[in-house]
Amino acid sequence: MNELKSLSLAELSELLAARKLSSVELTSYYLERSRKYQKDINGYITITEDLALATARRADELRTREELPPLAGIPVAVKDNIVARGAPTTCASRVLENYVSPFDAAVVEKLSLNPLLGKVNLDEFAMGADNKTSAFGPVRNPWDLQRVPGGSSGGSAAVVAAGCAPFSLGSDTGGSIRQPAAFCGVTGFKPTYGRVSRRGLVAFASSLDQIGPLARSIADCALVLQAICGHDPADATSARQEVPDFRACLQADVRGLRLGLPRENFACCDEEVAGAVEEAARQLELAGATVHWVSMPYRDEVVTAYLLIATAEAASNLARFDGVKYGYRGQGQTLDELYTSSRIFGATVRRRLMLGTFALSGEDCPACYEQGLRLGRAIARHLDSLFRQCDVLLLPTAPTVAFTLDGEQDPLASYYNDILTIPANLAGLPAVSVPCGLSSGLPVGMQLMAPRFREDLLLRVGHTWQCLTDWHQRWPREVN
Amino acid sequence: MYEAVIGLEVHVELLTRTKLFCRCSTQFGAPPNSQVCPVCLGLPGALPVLNGEAVDQALKAAAALNCRINRISTFARKHYFYPDQPKGYQITQTRPLAEGGRVDLGAFQVNIARLHLEEDAGKSIHTPECTLVDYNRSGIPLIEIVTEPCLRTPAQAREFLEHLRLIMEYAGISDCKMEEGSLRCDANISLRGPGGSTAVVEIKNLNSFRALERALAYEIRRQSRLLAQGKAVAAQTLRWDEAANRTVVMRSKEEAGGYRYLPEPDLPPLILDEAAIARACRLPELPLARKARFIGAYGLSEADAHILIGDRMLADWFEAAVAAGARPRQAANWVLGEVARLRKETRHLPFTPADLARLIDMTERGAVSVAGAKKVLAVLAERGGDPEQIVHSLGLAQVSDREQLAEVARQAVAENPDAVRDYRSGKDRALRFLLGKAMKLSRGRANPQLLRELVLQAIADAERL
């Protein structure tokens, strides 16, 4: 039974289809591991054992009568800012501590035959890059429990890294799937904006948010993407592009592909991190790709654009949390008291709401939303020009490996850690982080970016990489 | 000395099957919070989707007001915290659906600055201890129509608003019931004189056409008085207090800092194709055109036509009755008189214009008297039925048979010689007496005109004997 966590989703799927393994067995296995590591890692906010086993039983029963989709019966952990009935959706905030959504998110509907292991931990309202801002305690990196898993999808990454869940769903607004995937040594995929319905994702920055899978390999991600991508008429920003056969894109062949390495994005990283990613590029070159340096000179522009856009949209999206219709309500005789006593967000969220409210107030332009949009468009145009010179951009996911839990960071300075991931959100591009090495025993992530709707290129390069290497199959020492 | 500069901001609730951004029903009068969903309640994770029916209705309104339709218009969030605003913002439009319209009222014209779509908020009920909120209304589609400040008198403002209501009703865009809130109006007013203009004052809480007119008249008086005293008029938002008959300063709902508009990231720009715009411009006949047609084609008086088109149901009734064979003048009289009166008592009338036409025909043939027909109409209004049958069952069938009535006339004359003598000696009252007797003999069923003729004949005959 020790082997199960090392099997790919495709292998698990085959075992289930052949009835050599039941969904109940598989789900029980992961529930036990989730409980076992919960105290150390704190990856979950809610473990939903009864729900999970009920779904597992239903999947097993259905399988006796009909053929099920490939992913059916395989348990999943879902980031706790994606609504699901039957359990609270807290967004890691006291404001929604006991909130139970009366509707399921679109992705939850699509994964209705996947037993829900639980709702995993995150930075409060998905704002953060270290999962330290959760109202329910920080998540710890399975590779080193004194270190952060990254964020905001820290729980999503940690439970996959520790073998507590075969795959998980996270959300990515400025790097929140990719960076924790890098810090935790797993594969994290952010699809093109619009590929996955946002219906049911508690909005942070509506024009940047996307839901995506975290799993142990590109091949696994391909299976999950197949299940969750697709046009949703109930999401007006949902793309109408046809969903290709992602599995068919898993070719282990990069011959003829042009890889572009933005030199500035390497220069700002720790030596070992940059080195590991450059080495990966070299190996891909040996495998037949052409590799050359390109330029991505925007730094302050990236951070400022993100600051203005994301905080403004967040301030708007979180205006609904007023203690009136649902969620936490404080004490108040007057309306104003009701609002201020109910909006008990943590410090990071409060900070961003203040920045965003200011950016929307128009008190000062260029410190305003419109300027943020202009900067974002300029960055997107630049990336378009890079994609005329290459097929896929290759760069580190984060400038460092996972840092320690203690230690404060200057709020504005910390945004510069997201410089490498933010551009993909600003331009709506698909991007993925795959493990590519270890630095002082901690995982290093390599990021691949492609033009809009070209997930196929990412799957191709990523899968080739994972056929050449086995970084993605490593387990943290602490976990077994 | 001072000229009033008045503009109106009108909100019209659109008639659509479902709300602007979700599929909740728009039915009025449901139990509180029974017509809501995650979208219009603002639950976390909910997303708006634009209802094309509301767009079509808004386009019709724009066409009816002769506006220039923008092929591309955009949505935006207007932020303010209020219990009936579930998301903490209202989705409205920045680049509006239409601009630059015009309504011609004959004596004056009104220019429409803009027309755009937006969602309504929920409803708050204030009790002494608390405020209760019902979100059934949240998300209902509205159009906001803003006029240029081109109105000059309270009467003009009222006339325009009444006409606007008529247009919306005729085009099937809204039922425009101010008392139900499907038509709301705020007014802006300033005074312009030789020294310049005063600040613009906004007046809210105008719940009827009358209130609009009176509030504006009040403001003109109030502001003129201030100016005469050499004082300035403050730019404020005022509330019209119907009971006290004056305007009262309102505390502003929103602090300084404004509404922090954000282009709506959840909705792409609305791009209209030619087909949609063409569909919108296929409008039903609008009020003024219909009025002209009533006068021209049916020969109605201006006054009658004006009243008829003021109530679409009556106008439809009138035309249907004419189509069923009634003469226009008669139809108009009956519709404007009896039918209108009955309809005030019972909204829904269980009989048809065709029934009315048959009844009118019966009065013309003399088969029933006018008084009798009114009784028949009352019965029809209560339980419907067949006019001829009702006439018969009520015993109202008017006798117009000459021989029958001649016999009755002869009898009345024979039985009342004193009255006959009085009439012959010049007392006209005696004729009425004789007619009354004759009518009684006929058990009230005689055709009055024919009876009169025959009674006079009988009197003449008796004299010869």
Next chain:
Amino acid sequence: MEITQEQVKKTAAMAKLRLSDEEIESLHRLLRELVARSAGISLPEEEASTAEPGEAAAAPAPFSRPQPGLRQEEVVALAPAAERGFIRVPRVMDHE
């Protein structure tokens, strides 16, 4: 543009946030920094045409039949305070 402490407090009031004195101070710094940074960035040339929306938005379809949403009990169950099917809040002083 100089950001004053008053502005910070005004922004907090707009956002309906209760901030500690410490937070007001640190946010004062943060906002000043944001304004300074934003001012210091020169925007690369904007493209001449603001491109038409990428996806030719299909004409929005009319919603046909109403669909049932939440039941009154569900709405009331979510609410922190309710009365006779309404959601209850403290008495609001302002009129519409």
